[in-house]
Amino acid sequence: MNHDVERKIQQLKKEKNTVILAHYYQLPEIQDIGDFIGDSLDLCRKAANTDAEVIVFCGVWFMAESAALINPDKTVILPDPQAGCPMADMARPEELLKLKEQHPGAVVVCYINSNAEVKALSDICCTSSNAQAVVESIPGDREIIFVPDRHLGEYIAEITGRPLILWPGYCIVHQRILPEYVAEEKKIHPAALVLVHPECPKEVVDMADFVGSTGKIIKFCRESGAKEFIIGTEQGILHQLKKQNPEKSFIPASDFAVCRNMKKITLEKVLSSLETLSPVIRVDEAIRDDALAPIMRMLEIR
Numbered sequence: 001m002n003h004d005v006e007r008k009i010q011q012l013k014k015e016k017n018t019v020i021l022a023h024y025y026q027l028p029e030i031q032d033i034g035d036f037i038g039d040s041l042d043l044c045r046k047a048a049n050t051d052a053e054v055i056v057f058c059g060v061w062f063m064a065e066s067a068a069l070i071n072p073d074k075t076v077i078l079p080d081p082q083a084g085c086p087m088a089d090m091a092r093p094e095e096l097l098k099l100k101e102q103h104p105g106a107v108v109v110c111y112i113n114s115n116a117e118v119k120a121l122s123d124i125c126c127t128s129s130n131a132q133a134v135v136e137s138i139p140g141d142r143e144i145i146f147v148p149d150r151h152l153g154e155y156i157a158e159i160t161g162r163p164l165i166l167w168p169g170y171c172i173v174h175q176r177i178l179p180e181y182v183a184e185e186k187k188i189h190p191a192a193l194v195l196v197h198p199e200c201p202k203e204v205v206d207m208a209d210f211v212g213s214t215g216k217i218i219k220f221c222r223e224s225g226a227k228e229f230i231i232g233t234e235q236g237i238l239h240q241l242k243k244q245n246p247e248k249s250f251i252p253a254s255d256f257a258v259c260r261n262m263k264k265i266t267l268e269k270v271l272s273s274l275e276t277l278s279p280v281i282r283v284d285e286a287i288r289d290d291a292l293a294p295i296m297r298m299l300e301i302r
Contacts, residue, residue, distance in 0.1 A: 002029060005267045009033055012274040019052035020270070021067070023059040024214040025236035025262040030058045033270065037240065039215035040112045041127040047071060048299060056273055057281075058265050060085045064281045065116050069292045072283075079269035081279045083261045085113055090169035091148035093117040099145060103165060106143035109134055110294055113171075114148055116283050120290035122147070125298040128198050128213035131156045133301050135164070151175075155198040155205055174199035176256040177232050182207050185230045185251055192251060195220060196232030204232055204253075221245055234259050 010033075013020065021043045022034030031037050036046045040063065047055060047067035054075045057064035062085050064078035091114050100108065100121065110122030111131070119125060126134035135156050138144055144162060146153035148169030157164040177200050186194065186207075195217050196208040205211055210220050214237050221229055221241055231237060232253035241250045273279070283291065 002267055005271050006033060009267065009271050009274060012271070013056075016054050016274060016277070017052050018054040018056055018274065019046075019050050020056045020058060021046055021063075023063065023236075023262065024218070024240055025234040025259050026058050026265060027236070027263055028239040029267055030265055030270065031236070031239055033267070034058060039127065039129060039213045041129040041213070042215055043067075044070070044112065044127070044295070045299065050074075054274075054277065056270060058270065059083070060088075060259075060261050061281075062088045062113055062115055065283060066112060066119075066295060068281045068283050069116065069119075069288060069295060072288065075277055076281045077273045077277065078279060078281050079266075079273040080264040081281075083264040085261060087148055087169050087171045088114050088118075091115070091118045091167060093121055096121050096145075096147060096167075099165070099167075103143050103145060106145045106165065107138050108145045108147065109138070109164075110147050111149050111152060112295075112298075116287055116291040118147065119292075119294055120287040122294045123297070125294040127298075128152055129215055130298065130301060131198075132160055134298060135160050135162055137301055138162075149199055151201055151205075152198045154202055155211065171199040173234050173257055173259045174232075175201065177201075177204055177254045179203040179207060181254045182230060182232060185253060189228050189230060189249075189251055191226075192228035192230045192249075193224065193226050194230045194232065194253070196253070197234075200232050208232065217241075218244065221248065221250070233257065234262065236262060 048070045060083045068076040108122040112127045146164040147167040150166045153166040193209040195210045228249045
């Protein structure tokens, strides 16, 4: 059945000049049909540079929304519009406005995992891949508000030495990766390196041999001479790790690190979205320019 669906997807993709962007946390079969598989920064750059008329974004709402901001003349589709991000929803525009009033002159650094209304109130976006570079690009005499992930913000504050005003948001998936789970896996696999995403709590980050975005974790595993890795991020990344490194072993740090929202997109939903060219993601024109500006400032930083 899936082979028939995949064949139809490939056919419609060509007919409708479509590119499929898939995040590393997607189901394996979704990653396998993607034209580009990557982390948030990779996919943001692909969205900015594609010549396709239609973008099918296999991720969550904020990702497709960012692609729609960058490509106002293209059709951007999210196969399941219920694929949201609880962390993004933790940042509310009215509360960010109040925080900005309490810190006039502060630079607002907005994690890409946020909704357009919050981006529109921010100065520059970042991803987990480039958050350090973004923060280091800001003059040292400026206060910095970091929204919405407190764990990523805490990690960036530590490695840059810059004090950050942190929003109390977090990723509910990475929050489930507890230090005792990592310690238990390390006991079972003493030679394994511990690799974690900076959205994890500080206690977990402090246990890691390497901390980085999904893209950087994949690169590290590909280049490392080690044979065993304990992976502290959403389990969808294991598909690419195993495909690229069949001779190595990858152990999830927690069986609970599964994002239900990322798993909402299926092959059948991708096919339906190509057949109907829906659901289309649209951005309120009243905030489009303000929400796009911090993304474009981010993309200028290498």
